[in-house]
Amino acid sequence: MGSVLVLQSSRPPVGEGVEVFFRPRGVAVVGASRVPGKVGYTVLRNLKSMYQGPVYPVNPRAREILGLPAYPSLLEVPDPVDLAVVAVPARAVPRVVEEAGRRGLRGVVVLSAGFREVGPAGAELEKRLVETARRYGLRLVGPNCIGVYSPSTGVNATFFDPERQGLPGPGPIAFISQSGALGAAVLDWAEARGLGVSRFVSVGNKADVDEADLLAFLRRDPETRSIALYIEGVEDGRRLRRALEETTPVKPVVALKAGRSEAGARAAASHTGSLAGSYQVYQAVFRQTGVVPARSPEEMFDLALALALQPPMRGDRVAVITVGGGSGVMASDELSELGLQVPELSERTQARLRRVLLPIASPRNPVDVTGSAVDEHMVESLRVVLESGEADAVLLIPYFNLSGITGELPEKIAEVIRENPGIPVVASVTGGARAWSIARRLEQVAGVPVYPSEARAARALWALRVYGRWLERLGAG
């Protein structure tokens, strides 16, 4: 195999050929297994249950798996096929990649572990994978990853156990994770939260395809409206920086860089084997490239959701419309601490609000419609505020457990927003199951992202302002 090293090709242009992972014309599973619980079984079952194109199990010791005819090697798989998902022991992977290249495939997802993360011998094996892939113009995701998931195209090239792991449906957020287990847990959470994703990629060791490649694809991907990145460390900082620079003018990017403390950086080094790099350096890069920083996976999705559903904030002024006075106080606190303003509304706007509110309500800002309010008090306040020109964003705080606020509020809010577009609106809802089922509808019919606390809603507005300022700076430059 020494000749392979000589024939080594250079790295393909950023993003080239990455599309195959999301829109393959046929997928082979190498290492497909008949044994439930095995990775090669689960990944085959996942693909079979979602993917509309042909799925080919590859296993030299089987004629049929899960009702599909099996093939002894990739070389014998019929057309159409351009993607292979690989779940064989590490030492067997180089030969599989070689065969994928000879068979004319365009992409391989290597789930197998046992490469760079286990030491020098593994690193050597990984180097061979990459060289083989490049020689054939194949793109490679992994190794040591949990796969690729693209709900709209039915690509579930993961070994997620559907009985244990919730999978989000299609949605506007693309999610790239350097940690597989964390990525899976976050998807499980996202599904329960009712969030959808456009594409999910567990990049693993990033031997070939990395964040920069995926950003290049995602910024042109019509299904993706915002991009969430979980990063522990990157080898080529300039490459990532360039990709971010080219992405944020087109689409918002939220990034979570783990390892911001000394203890965290030490843990990251021990986890991925790669140097985590200074957190401050990453934060500077994010600032300079218009990336919105997140501090936790939950926050990463919170912010990505707001950026996917709402326009950026073009100024600092927030109007708060609340059913509960206490929530208005807390929202004001949170917004102020994030550098946003909750200015008193003008006399003229307060007078207009008084005409649509109950006498006990407060027309200042927060606009406190009070616990005695009915839907129309919220809806008409929203209309007045959106028309006033005095708010760059609105934070709605309905209480769906009160008797005056009904399940029809989402549709009514959607209508007012349709009539007054361009100003971002988010909501905060404290409550149980019934409150959340109405809140989900507020997201669906009105595109208003809903958060379970004033703090998280305020942070979402902050993200819209950070991105808005970035776009202003680009426009001015």
Add this chain to the structure above:
Amino acid sequence: MGSVLVLQSSRPPVGEGVEVFFRPRGVAVVGASRVPGKVGYTVLRNLKSMYQGPVYPVNPRAREILGLPAYPSLLEVPDPVDLAVVAVPARAVPRVVEEAGRRGLRGVVVLSAGFREVGPAGAELEKRLVETARRYGLRLVGPNCIGVYSPSTGVNATFFDPERQGLPGPGPIAFISQSGALGAAVLDWAEARGLGVSRFVSVGNKADVDEADLLAFLRRDPETRSIALYIEGVEDGRRLRRALEETTPVKPVVALKAGRSEAGARAAASHTGSLAGSYQVYQAVFRQTGVVPARSPEEMFDLALALALQPPMRGDRVAVITVGGGSGVMASDELSELGLQVPELSERTQARLRRVLLPIASPRNPVDVTGSAVDEHMVESLRVVLESGEADAVLLIPYFNLSGITGELPEKIAEVIRENPGIPVVASVTGGARAWSIARRLEQVAGVPVYPSEARAARALWALRVYGRWLERLGAG
């Protein structure tokens, strides 16, 4: 009624007679209504459906409501009765309180609004209520509140609509809220979250019973293990301070003071009519009295739960045991930023861990059992760490979506903790419905509070450390 002012009695000793709100011997509902949707209907129905003792509707125009015989006034209600819940218009309330006093009741909960919060005339009316109550030795909760809830004794003296509002079952946290709507929404959330409460009081205008009275009761209440306070403003700061000083040596208190920013303070002033006071002053009082400060209702319950279920932390060292490396990194970040340590474990402890872990696992701190782990890797790591004497607390991060971690983990963890008591253990779980149903069991069988993010679990440990330091300081003093 001028003579009433002359007969005015002084304020009763702090906490005196407050028990009647939680353990009444019979409850009358004044203003009981046959009309669904009315406050006087809902509160009667709520009491009837939960309370084991006698419930008496009072309404001069009804003979029977909801199958219960109705009485024209409190004076005619038979024994046993010592509590009245009042839902009549504000101007009629003074006479009701007078009759409650003459009838020999010990407590009234005034749900009615229209008192101090509406201006000088309302304030005068409120003054009369208090004077009447004091003359008869009656304690009064409210007015302008949403009531009292004590699940273990069946007291649901609220007008929560059970179709809209979740109600938590019995549990170890007492919750006192100055905001009614916020209190209700938080209870709705708590029920969905699976948290229980011992007592809930919406204090409203605090004309008579205030936080100090309730703290005096709660610190001796065997059902209450931690106390959560939502405060917008208090009139007598020294009174609250003294009550806190006498409570925290006995039981942990978490307090959320709204209005920490200028905008928030302005909103609070507009909401409660009372001056919010400087946030810094409150924070100083909390620090000086060992109160754990919270920044949101969610956080208030997060911290109260940890303080109710786990012993205080006696040092700063946290051992993190995680299935996902990325989560270990984030936990380390969060803990470090809160002033806690994630120190590397000793060579000896690392060696012991290596014997119980997979070869690819990391025995440093975070202890990364890896995504290939099974239950025993977590359980035995926990045992080694608890026995090592090198951790003042443990943060567990199981991933219930992985195939090696089973639904039996909670019982196994409970056993190890039983054998090694005294060191607080909390957990962080990212995931969907299945993961959370196992997580809830971890709370129930092992008493390990579970949080949906590393950040919130870290904050819970921080609260245990704040309270632990306070107890150390008291012990040293």
